Amino acid sequence: MDNAFIEIIGVSKSFGSVTAVDNISVSIRQGEFFSLLGPSGCGKTTLLRILGGLEMPGGGKVMIDGQDITHMPAHLRPTNMVFQNYAIFPHLNVEQNVAYGLRQQRLSREEQMEKVSSALSMVKLEGFEKRGADEMSGGQKQRVALARALIKRPKVLLLDEPLGALDKKLREEMQIELRMLQQQVGITFVFVTHDQEEALTLSDRVAVMDEGKILQMDSPRQIYERPSSRKVADFIGQMNLLEGVVQSVGKRVTVRTSALGEVSVSENDQAVDVGDSVTLAARPENLRLRADSEPGAVRVTLAASAFWGHTTYYRVTASDSETDSLDVAQQDYAGAGRAGDEAWLCFNPEDLLLLKY
Amino acid sequence: MNSGTGVAARILGTYAVIYVAYLYIPVLFLPLFSFNDSIYISFPLRGWTMKWYETMLANDALHRALINSLKVGLATAFISTVLGILGARAVTRYRLPGQKPVVAIIMLPLVVPEIILAMALLMVILRAGGSLGLVSISAGHILLCVPFAMVVLMSRFEGFDRSLEEASYDLGENGWWTFWRVTFPNVLPGIVASLLLTFTISFDEFIMAFFLGSTEPTLPVFMWNQLRFPKLLPGVLALGACILIASVFIVLIAEWFRRRNTLDSQSGDVIIG
Amino acid sequence: MTMLMNSTESKTVSQVRDYVSRRPGLRGYLLLSPTLMIVGTLMLIPVLGMAVMSFWQQTGHMAFDMSGTLNNYVEALTRDMYRVLFLRSLAISGLTTLVTVVMAFPLAYFIAFYVKRHKMVWIIVVTLPFWTSYLLRVFSWKVILGYNGAVNSGLISLGIIGEPLTFLMYNPTAVVITLTHAWATVAILPIYVSLEKIDRSVLEAATDLGDSPFMRFVRVVLPLALPGILAASVLIFIPTVGDYVTPSLVGGSDGYMIANVIQFQFGRGSNWPSGAAISLTAMTIVAILVGVFVWVARRMSGRRS
Numbered sequence: 001m002d003n004a005f006i007e008i009i010g011v012s013k014s015f016g017s018v019t020a021v022d023n024i025s026v027s028i029r030q031g032e033f034f035s036l037l038g039p040s041g042c043g044k045t046t047l048l049r050i051l052g053g054l055e056m057p058g059g060g061k062v063m064i065d066g067q068d069i070t071h072m073p074a075h076l077r078p079t080n081m082v083f084q085n086y087a088i089f090p091h092l093n094v095e096q097n098v099a100y101g102l103r104q105q106r107l108s109r110e111e112q113m114e115k116v117s118s119a120l121s122m123v124k125l126e127g128f129e130k131r132g133a134d135e136m137s138g139g140q141k142q143r144v145a146l147a148r149a150l151i152k153r154p155k156v157l158l159l160d161e162p163l164g165a166l167d168k169k170l171r172e173e174m175q176i177e178l179r180m181l182q183q184q185v186g187i188t189f190v191f192v193t194h195d196q197e198e199a200l201t202l203s204d205r206v207a208v209m210d211e212g213k214i215l216q217m218d219s220p221r222q223i224y225e226r227p228s229s230r231k232v233a234d235f236i237g238q239m240n241l242l243e244g245v246v247q248s249v250g251k252r253v254t255v256r257t258s259a260l261g262e263v264s265v266s267e268n269d270q271a272v273d274v275g276d277s278v279t280l281a282a283r284p285e286n287l288r289l290r291a292d293s294e295p296g297a298v299r300v301t302l303a304a305s306a307f308w309g310h311t312t313y314y315r316v317t318a319s320d321s322e323t324d325s326l327d328v329a330q331q332d333y334a335g336a337g338r339a340g341d342e343a344w345l346c347f348n349p350e351d352l353l354l355l356k357y
Numbered sequence: 358m359n360s361g362t363g364v365a366a367r368i369l370g371t372y373a374v375i376y377v378a379y380l381y382i383p384v385l386f387l388p389l390f391s392f393n394d395s396i397y398i399s400f401p402l403r404g405w406t407m408k409w410y411e412t413m414l415a416n417d418a419l420h421r422a423l424i425n426s427l428k429v430g431l432a433t434a435f436i437s438t439v440l441g442i443l444g445a446r447a448v449t450r451y452r453l454p455g456q457k458p459v460v461a462i463i464m465l466p467l468v469v470p471e472i473i474l475a476m477a478l479l480m481v482i483l484r485a486g487g488s489l490g491l492v493s494i495s496a497g498h499i500l501l502c503v504p505f506a507m508v509v510l511m512s513r514f515e516g517f518d519r520s521l522e523e524a525s526y527d528l529g530e531n532g533w534w535t536f537w538r539v540t541f542p543n544v545l546p547g548i549v550a551s552l553l554l555t556f557t558i559s560f561d562e563f564i565m566a567f568f569l570g571s572t573e574p575t576l577p578v579f580m581w582n583q584l585r586f587p588k589l590l591p592g593v594l595a596l597g598a599c600i601l602i603a604s605v606f607i608v609l610i611a612e613w614f615r616r617r618n619t620l621d622s623q624s625g626d627v628i629i630g
Numbered sequence: 631m632t633m634l635m636n637s638t639e640s641k642t643v644s645q646v647r648d649y650v651s652r653r654p655g656l657r658g659y660l661l662l663s664p665t666l667m668i669v670g671t672l673m674l675i676p677v678l679g680m681a682v683m684s685f686w687q688q689t690g691h692m693a694f695d696m697s698g699t700l701n702n703y704v705e706a707l708t709r710d711m712y713r714v715l716f717l718r719s720l721a722i723s724g725l726t727t728l729v730t731v732v733m734a735f736p737l738a739y740f741i742a743f744y745v746k747r748h749k750m751v752w753i754i755v756v757t758l759p760f761w762t763s764y765l766l767r768v769f770s771w772k773v774i775l776g777y778n779g780a781v782n783s784g785l786i787s788l789g790i791i792g793e794p795l796t797f798l799m800y801n802p803t804a805v806v807i808t809l810t811h812a813w814a815t816v817a818i819l820p821i822y823v824s825l826e827k828i829d830r831s832v833l834e835a836a837t838d839l840g841d842s843p844f845m846r847f848v849r850v851v852l853p854l855a856l857p858g859i860l861a862a863s864v865l866i867f868i869p870t871v872g873d874y875v876t877p878s879l880v881g882g883s884d885g886y887m888i889a890n891v892i893q894f895q896f897g898r899g900s901n902w903p904s905g906a907a908i909s910l911t912a913m914t915i916v917a918i919l920v921g922v923f924v925w926v927a928r929r930m931s932g933r934r935s
Contacts, residue, residue, distance in 0.1 A: 054523050074526040075535075087524035091542045100538075101528030152528060365843075369740040373752075376737045376814075380759050383770045383811060386780055390773065398773055399783030444665035451658025459662070463669050468865065469677075470872020472889040473909045476896045477676035480683065480906070500672040503665060554761065561763035564874060568893075577765050584769075584879075594773075597766045608761040612754050 004063075005030035005188055006051070006156060011060030013046055020046040022212035023060070028190065028205075030065075033182050035191045037199040038209035039235070044192045045084075045160055047209075051190060052158050053077045065155055080149035081158040085165070086141040088133045094120070094144055095129040101152045119147040122181065139170050150185060157182075159191045163198065175201055196236050200224060208232050226268075229357045233281040240287070240326045242280040246272050253354055255280060259324035260298055265349050270356040279355045284329035286351035289314060290344045291335045297344035300326075305337045312337070316345060384601065391594035398590060409595040419596065422579035426560055429491055429575055433498040434556035440499070441506025441551055442544075449514040464504045471564040474500065479568050489571045497565030502555040509554060509615065513547025546614040553611035557604050576600065684906035694903065702907030712891065712908065716915065719887040722802055723870040726809040727863050733810070734817035734862065735855075741818075742825035753822070760815040768876050771808040775799040775880065800882025808876050813869075817862040824858025825851070853931050860927055864920055871916050888912050 004027035013021040020043045028034045036044035049055040051062065053074030062070045069077055080101070089097050098116045107115070120126055123143035128136075136144065142162055149157055163171045163178075179202050182189050193199050199206045200220040207217040216228045227233035230241060244257035252264045255278060265280065272278060290297065300316035303325060314328045314337065328345070335343055390398045394406035413419060444463060448456055466474060475497060482493055521543070525535040563577040570578055580596055583589045684702055687695040706712050741752045759767065774780045775798040782794040798804065828851065836846040874889035881887065888908065895905030 052527055054527065073531075074523070075529045075531050077527075079527070081524070081527045083520045083524055085518065085520060087518065087520040089521060089524070089539060100525070101530075103534075103538075104529055148524075148528065366744050369736055369744055373737050373740045376733070377755060379811070380756065380814060383774055384759065384762070384767060386770050386773050387766060390780075397778055397783075398776070398780070399778045400780060401783075401787045440665040440668055443661055447658045447662035447665075451655060451661070453658045453662070454655050459666065462674070463665060466669075466673060468868045469673075469913070470869055470889065472872050472874045472892055473680075473913060474673065474676070476892060476905060476909060477680040478672065479896065480902060481676040481679045484679070496672055499668065503669060507665075557761050561761075561765070563763075563765040568896075577763060581765065593769075597763070597769065601762055601766060604762045605758060608758060609754075616750055616754075 003029055005032070005065060006190070007061075007063040008047070008051070009061040009063070011047070011050060011057045011062060013043075013050060013055060013058050019212050021050065021057070024212070024214055025060075026207060026214065026217065028188060030188055031186050033179070033189045033191065033202055033204045035193060035199040035203040035206045036209055037193055037196055037206050037235075040194055042209045043212040044194075044209050048081075048158050048160055048190060048192045051156065052079050052081045054081075078155040079158055080152050080154040080156075081160065082142070082145045082149055082162045084160045084162070086138075086145040086162075088136075088141050088144055090133045092133065093129070094125065094131045094133075094136070097133070097144055098147045098151055100148060115151055116147075119151040122150065122185075123147045124177075138165050139174065142166065142174065146181070150187070154187060156188045156190060159189060161192055161194065164193070164195075171198075178202065200236075208235060210235075226353070227281065227355070230279045230281070230355050231357075233279075233353070233355060238284050238327060238329070240282045240284065242282070242324070242326075244278055244280055246274050246276045246278055249274060255354065257324075259318040259326060260345075260347075263349055263352060265352045265354045268354045270354050272354070272356055276356065281353040281355055282326070282347065282351060284313065284327040285311070286347065287326065287328040287330075288346045289316070289328050289330055289333045289335070290346055293344050294346060297346045300343055300345045302335075302337060302339055302341045302343060304339055316343065318345075387594050387601065388598035391591065391598045393591070396588065396591060398594070409591040410599075413592045413595045413599075416592070419576075419579060422574050422576045425491055425573055426576040429495050429498060429566070430556045430559040432495045433502055433559035434552045436495075437499045437502035437506045437555045438510075438548060438551045440503050441510045441555075442548065444503070444507050445510035445514045449511055449517075450519075460507075463507060466500050467504045471501070472568075475564050475568040478565075482569070489569055490573065491570075493569040494566050494575065495559075497569050498559040498562055501562065501565065502558050505558060506551045506555055509551045510544070510547050513544050513550075513615075517543050550611045550615040553607050553614070557607050557611070561600070561604060680906045681910060683903050684910050686903040688901045688903050691900065702904050703911065705904065706908045706911045712888075715886065715888045715891055716912070718802060719871050719889075719912075720915070720919070722805055722809070722885075722887065723867050723873075725806050726813065726870050727867045729806070729810050730813050730817045730866055731821070731859060731862050734814060735821055735859070738818050738821035738825055738858075739851075742822055742828075753819070756818050757815055764812060765875055767812045768808055768879050771804070771811065772799070772879050775804055775807075799880050800885060802881070802885050804880045804882075805876055805885045805887070808880050809870050809873065812876065813866045816865050820861035820865065821855060821858040824855045824861075828854045856927065856931050860924055864924070867923075868916055868920065872912060 006026070006028040008024060008026040010023050010025055011021055012019070012023050022043070024043075024047060036047060038044050046055055050057050053069070053072060053076075057070065060070070061068060064078060089100065092100070095116055098119055099112055102112055102115065116129070117126070120128065123146050125140065125143050125147065128140065128144075131140075133141070142165075145162070159178075163174050166174060175198060191199070191202060200223070203220055205217065206220055206223050208215045208223065210231055216223060216232045218226075218228075223232065224236055227236055227239075233239045234241060242257045242259050244255040244263075247254040247256050247262060249267075249272060251267060253267055253272060254262055254264050256262050257280060260280075263280070270278070289300075293299075298318055300318050303315045303317055305315070306313045308329075311329045311331050312333070314330065314333065315325055316328060317325045326345070333343075335341055389402075391409055392405055392407070393402050394408070395403040447453065448460055453459065478493070478497055478500075479489075482489065487493065517540070521539050522535055525539045526532075530538060561577060562575075563581065566575040566578050567581065574582060576596070577600075580593050580600075583593045583596075683694075685698045685700070687697075687699050687701060689695050737756065741749060741756075745752050772779070776782070777794050777796070777799070779798070781798060782791070785791045786794065832850060832854075833846060836850045837843075841849060871887075872889050872892075873887065874893060877885050877887040877890055881890075892905050892909050892912070895901045895908065899905070
């Protein structure tokens, strides 16, 4: 990448026999909101802690703003972290917590107060200066942790699942605030989360991780619409995954599946050969159910339905195989939707994604 | 809740009150008779007097014993707490291979009969040509107190969130400043509790002080020696009453330090959860 | 050549440093080493020294035949006096342990399940005596049970008895009574902790599945409290077997225990090897008994260790 601000080059880290981070390389631009997304234990937090200097990599190199910081101790790095449990110092009040990192700057009392109050107003905590650590809610602690890190004006802010401990409504509020805050301060954010919705909403780019490796690194839209592997497709959003075998190749690939029969799909940059086992991925919202037949439709049986408010999910099985079930999300299906009803499943082959791995 | 639970609560509550009375009343006979105007420790009480306290306070040998006990107690409290800090830090901060048996060895003095520990130490000290005195008593007391210091400090260190130190490093403080600004203030109550409790144990300890001491006794040994003379018994009661009150006072302060903080961290957890 | 050696040397140094920093266990042990060393010097070396001495033979004042003999152990196990003292010590401690734990259980149960507020106050009230002078707690029973003591003089002054009761003190019963009181406070905490840890929903589940309160207590509470009961038993049994203060103060010659003979052999009896052998025999017997006790109790409750 041309203007890379953070460069992680071939970094690995093992704990005993467990490889947490496996030869990962990432470039992040200045001012970017970058998310590391993956299930727990995938190595995302370890990678973040390597950036912050809280873990030393077993191999590889880490550069920030052209400076090699691989072996620089945590307290000298131009990074600051918002910890998962916030790590608010219990023996200090809000003001002392926020001012903690200012000691080395040898500021006068007034300058320090000024910085603290501007940091607190940035996170909307004016008037909380004298609150004790145990007198705050989770959301307030989170804001203190943010202010405490931002007051240091770091080149990179590291956030380790900062919204994980908040309830759903507060989390959604904080997501918007966090995004606005990031645009306001212009600092590069590296954000760790296991919540795919959160990663897609907040980020400029997302790296999906599993078992110490990066599976895919792309914009949220690309990751959602064009997952590059079965694992990513399965992890991001609802997805129907159908096993199939390649019948013919070319610009369009013909795949035989037991659920949908033979379908012709676009090659999707996947180098496949005749006879390969592949997966076809389809989002539930891209499938439709009809009461009457239409060309290219497949006859299915309704197994169950679930009302979700903005849409209804239908689970259907293709008539010729009980095991091939698909989920369809549709608001306007005209049928009664009782289990056992017959219906026709329609789809556009362009919405079916060919995946080799 | 049904009525059966109410009856059970009442029966158990009554039992609990009786039990506490059973715990405390026997010991209260010491202060009771210490104010009794009679050389004999027997009912009926003869009348109120402070003279046993006056004779006790005038006793020079007692003063020397008190000084000895204070010296031993302070040395024991300081050394066993330092050892407790190192040990507790090591076992709570690092995952040590073979940690369980090693900690068990450190805790062993809690269960080995004191007389055996005292005799074994006595034997080794005399065989090695060492002399008995306040130093050998302190050595015995340190052995007894390290497990207590470890227990008190380990629970404190375990409650101490590791990410607080990481946050301090992350905000630009090196190891020394992190210890001074974050670790120390957070474990301080545990350290104070450990100092107070180990001091109390040493101050009250008899077996080690009796067998590892020389002609200069500590307070409990001084008291034991007085027991042989019935005439001196009321004075012993007065001294005992003072020691009891001092111990209770110190332990209450120690408990206050210890509990206050576990409660703090608990309420913190509740808010996070 | 020198340069090469230098570079390999500094490489080894940095390798060692690397090794230490990569092995948190090693750093932990470095931190732990002062504590371990002190405990080792003050306990392990003396106890090992005692073990060695138990195979010697006393030949005069501070003079020993070091050729190695089992005589001291043979004597410790066969002489009637020792056997009586061993059995008496075990019986006294066993009874003390049983009574103490049985008495402490309802109180621990009350604090764990019925006290809603001020739990900490209750805990501190019942554990406070533990930190006060053991000598004084024992001594107070001498004041109570003595010939002119509180009970006798009280009963006489009330006109209930004419002569002081002599069976109150200087016998094994007095030792058991005194020990039970002196160690009462030790039993409560472990039992309380194990009861407190019981998830309340487990109790509700037992009731929901049809257990009466009594059956629930037997089938759920008691098994879950077992670790606490075992810990309390061990914490009382082992130290009381070797107690010196209580038998010396209220036991009389009929209430002497094994600690008195150990002290005698190291003191006036001046037979260190014999004292060492008796000490180690006592520790071994106690260790075996405790091991068997814990094993049987776990077995009976049908749980894995």
